[in-house]
Amino acid sequence: MNIVISPDSFKGSLTSTKAAVTIERAIQEIDSGYQTVIKPMADGGEGTLDAFISSSNSKRISLTCTGPLGEKIDTNYAITEQGVAIIELASIAGLPQVPSTKRNPDLTTSFGLGEAMLDAMERDCTSIVIGLGGSATNDGGLGMLLALGMKAWDKKGKEVGPFGRELLLIENISCEDVDPRLATVNIRVACDVDNPLCGLRGASSVYGPQKGATKKQVQVYDQAMGKYAGKIEQLLGLQLQEVAGAGAAGGLGFAMLSIGASLESGAKLLAESILLEETIKEADLVITGEGQSDEQTLYGKAPGYVAELAKKYHVPAILISGSLSGDLDALRTKFAGCFSIINRPLTIEECMEKAEELLFEQTKQVIHFARSLK
Numbered sequence: 001m002n003i004v005i006s007p008d009s010f011k012g013s014l015t016s017t018k019a020a021v022t023i024e025r026a027i028q029e030i031d032s033g034y035q036t037v038i039k040p041m042a043d044g045g046e047g048t049l050d051a052f053i054s055s056s057n058s059k060r061i062s063l064t065c066t067g068p069l070g071e072k073i074d075t076n077y078a079i080t081e082q083g084v085a086i087i088e089l090a091s092i093a094g095l096p097q098v099p100s101t102k103r104n105p106d107l108t109t110s111f112g113l114g115e116a117m118l119d120a121m122e123r124d125c126t127s128i129v130i131g132l133g134g135s136a137t138n139d140g141g142l143g144m145l146l147a148l149g150m151k152a153w154d155k156k157g158k159e160v161g162p163f164g165r166e167l168l169l170i171e172n173i174s175c176e177d178v179d180p181r182l183a184t185v186n187i188r189v190a191c192d193v194d195n196p197l198c199g200l201r202g203a204s205s206v207y208g209p210q211k212g213a214t215k216k217q218v219q220v221y222d223q224a225m226g227k228y229a230g231k232i233e234q235l236l237g238l239q240l241q242e243v244a245g246a247g248a249a250g251g252l253g254f255a256m257l258s259i260g261a262s263l264e265s266g267a268k269l270l271a272e273s274i275l276l277e278e279t280i281k282e283a284d285l286v287i288t289g290e291g292q293s294d295e296q297t298l299y300g301k302a303p304g305y306v307a308e309l310a311k312k313y314h315v316p317a318i319l320i321s322g323s324l325s326g327d328l329d330a331l332r333t334k335f336a337g338c339f340s341i342i343n344r345p346l347t348i349e350e351c352m353e354k355a356e357e358l359l360f361e362q363t364k365q366v367i368h369f370a371r372s373l374k
Contacts, residue, residue: 141255
């Protein structure tokens with residue numbers, strides 16, 4: 001039997017790569033003759049880079065750049081054999097990098113993302129894939145655009161810096177010095193939200209509070225972001241604020257659109273990059289999973305997309321998740337079977353602590369049953 005193993009992460013417990021390795025180990029314990037192919041998945045957030053590297057021939061590139069609070073950090077991205085750079089925002093300006101006591105949109109910046117893009121272009125990459133999930137920022141992409149060469153000034157003619165608080169000061173913007181290489185680079189962005197830049201569903205209103213924004217800051221940033229975006233739109237002759245996804249990652253979606261990037265489904269983008277469909281074509285069984293599954297799994301999440309590919313080629317897909325809830329009948333329209341790893345009464349803390357052991361045991365049960373059907 002040829003089995004493709006393509007889970008997302010079990011957030012807070014297992015990375016997608018660790019989950020895939022655990023599933024493979026369980027399969028081999030049941031029958032070492034089974035052929036397994038590991039293709040860890042992600043949706044553009046934390047873990048996207050590691051999932052990509054685990055599933056493809058690519059080189060990890062070390063980089064020192066600006067972190068979310070303006071400090072220098074050591075991070076990395078990847079470059080494929082074809083010269084495509086894979087950059088994960090969560091490893092450059094991610095929310096977990098900012099202590100809860102310091103979460104404040106005034107203090108954070110996306111400058112490091114622009115630095116990573118410049119580094120990739122210096123290495124002659126003409127295509128860049130960016131995972132946009134997990135942002136700590138609400139700067140409208142100001143930091144990234146300044147790193148790429150944009151200039152902005154306050155009402156006194158003083159150049160503004162890259163932090164969120166300086167978004168509130170902008171009176172004039174120039175894009176004349178934006179790096180010209182961007183015009184020749186294909187930038188694809190993994191983005192799984194459809195929020196516009198401003199308003200009740202905008203970046204500040206929906207995601208600002210989790211990044212430390214007070215109610216007052218939400219209002220101030222929403223207004224400032226609209227003003228800032230309007231100036232950029234006027235310079236470019238484009239209308240981008242209402243584009244689905246413009247509000248992603250604290251407005252980075254808008255900034256990405258302004259430099260010609262395309263916003264795409266994170267799961268679809270990663271699947272294409274790791275040639276998942278070509279692998280599933282040859283499979284007899286597909287196993288995927290995630291930390292928690294419900295009917296929303298079918299809409300844009302990695303396991304749902306894996307199941308769609310499997311169904312396209314009439315390959316049964318099995319879902320093994322930390323927990324199952326919601327409309328399970330809806331899940332069964334895409335999955336041949338849906339299983340929770342919880343096999344006895346446990347607290348949430350115990351489930352997360354024992355996730356690897358529980359996933360291993362449930363996978364063995366699933367494979368033992370599948371084997372009995374042959």
